[in-house]
Amino acid sequence: MSMRRSLPRSLCGTALILCGLISTSLIMTFSTTTTTMPSFFLKRVYELEVEQDEADTSRIGLDIIYNKTKSIISNTSIVVSSQSATQEIASAVNKKEEQIQHEDDLKVTMLDDTSWLRKNVKVGKHLGAGSITDVFEANITLSNHDFIKDRRWILRISGCDEETDTSEITRNEINILQRLNPNPLVQHEPAYPFLLYAAENITNPFLKSSSDNNTLTLPSDFKDKQYYMDCPRMTILIVERFENLKDSFDLPTRKYKIPTGKFRCFWRKLFEVLGHAHERGVMLRDPSKRNVMIQDGKIRLFDWNHGKVYDQKRPERVHDHNLGFKGPPEYHQGRNDTYVNSHAFDVWVVSTWINSLLAEKRSFEGDDIHLLRNLSASMRPLNPADRPTLLWLLENHPYFSLEKSDSCILKW
Numbered sequence: 001m002s003m004r005r006s007l008p009r010s011l012c013g014t015a016l017i018l019c020g021l022i023s024t025s026l027i028m029t030f031s032t033t034t035t036t037m038p039s040f041f042l043k044r045v046y047e048l049e050v051e052q053d054e055a056d057t058s059r060i061g062l063d064i065i066y067n068k069t070k071s072i073i074s075n076t077s078i079v080v081s082s083q084s085a086t087q088e089i090a091s092a093v094n095k096k097e098e099q100i101q102h103e104d105d106l107k108v109t110m111l112d113d114t115s116w117l118r119k120n121v122k123v124g125k126h127l128g129a130g131s132i133t134d135v136f137e138a139n140i141t142l143s144n145h146d147f148i149k150d151r152r153w154i155l156r157i158s159g160c161d162e163e164t165d166t167s168e169i170t171r172n173e174i175n176i177l178q179r180l181n182p183n184p185l186v187q188h189e190p191a192y193p194f195l196l197y198a199a200e201n202i203t204n205p206f207l208k209s210s211s212d213n214n215t216l217t218l219p220s221d222f223k224d225k226q227y228y229m230d231c232p233r234m235t236i237l238i239v240e241r242f243e244n245l246k247d248s249f250d251l252p253t254r255k256y257k258i259p260t261g262k263f264r265c266f267w268r269k270l271f272e273v274l275g276h277a278h279e280r281g282v283m284l285r286d287p288s289k290r291n292v293m294i295q296d297g298k299i300r301l302f303d304w305n306h307g308k309v310y311d312q313k314r315p316e317r318v319h320d321h322n323l324g325f326k327g328p329p330e331y332h333q334g335r336n337d338t339y340v341n342s343h344a345f346d347v348w349v350v351s352t353w354i355n356s357l358l359a360e361k362r363s364f365e366g367d368d369i370h371l372l373r374n375l376s377a378s379m380r381p382l383n384p385a386d387r388p389t390l391l392w393l394l395e396n397h398p399y400f401s402l403e404k405s406d407s408c409i410l411k412w
Helices: 064-069 085-106 115-120 167-180 225-229 260-279 343-360 369-378 390-396
Strands: 025-028 078-081 121-129 134-140 153-158 195-203 233-240 292-295 298-301
Touching: 115 121, 115 195, 121 153, 167 195, 167 233, 260 298, 260 343, 260 390, 343 369, 343 390
Parallel strands: none
Antiparallel strands: 025 078, 121 134, 134 153, 153 233, 195 233, 292 298
């Protein structure tokens, strides 16, 4: 079933309050003009102002005016007596707070509106295709936001193949990216790509609209253009684009061995980035040289196809045959068994990666190889509950204490 939600872009309410010393009733009327709001920073209330008429002071986000006044209830008209006014208003506000909390927990943005895309996005050249997606350059025309101007973006299209249900994959990725980078205006996490826009199963925005003069067009040289023009509905994500990425180890090993300090620096940075993801309830499940990349001397994790949002209080079994060869022991239990998804999965996989490099002995200098072996061993208890977190290892294992005075910049 298609899940689509329309949320108010602006709340222009008027309230008429009639009161007196001898009044016996209080009338409060909330009237809102509701239009569909884009999923741009949706449900995260970012205090980002949109270019709009001077008279329209609404902000992007989920009922910003409500958050400021605690009194505007969208699409609601309340008429109560003076004796019950306080109780009714409090009840309505509580209901609104529950609604916001519920929608925030969903972590999925789904709309059926294309006006924001048509107005603010220009589709650039085709960059590539996956098994279920096509990827394009995305030029965002919101020039009044430095966060947007300072970054490059990609637009991903999926959901046109009726025989392939991509909704679960899409929702999982949206959930992960929103958890990893919940509010870039407070603290942007550059190791993870930022999700700018997400809309599932929307009306095809590339079709001409009788109600919107703005148009969204695919590149003229895109060979599958007609395929998407014939698609009635699709899913679109706009995600931060990482460029000039280098494989974490393939490049340097072809030239020379990595110095001891640089090798230790790599693990420190990887432990930091993965550790922060674990703190946000996300495991990568496939930390390897294929998707751990380096850009401008910093770790970048851009491929979360195998990623999983986990709850340590809720045991579950999520099997992925692509991960079987490197998964921890608990991953190979009977299919009816359950285990607690947690940081323990990634900790085991990273230790496997370390061991594979130790076996090669040709990619790095071995001045502190005994400490690295000890680090790997400490990450491999058979019981997942006994595996330490990566951030704990950073603070407590002697392998990392050697580097306290190092600048640790990943420049090979």
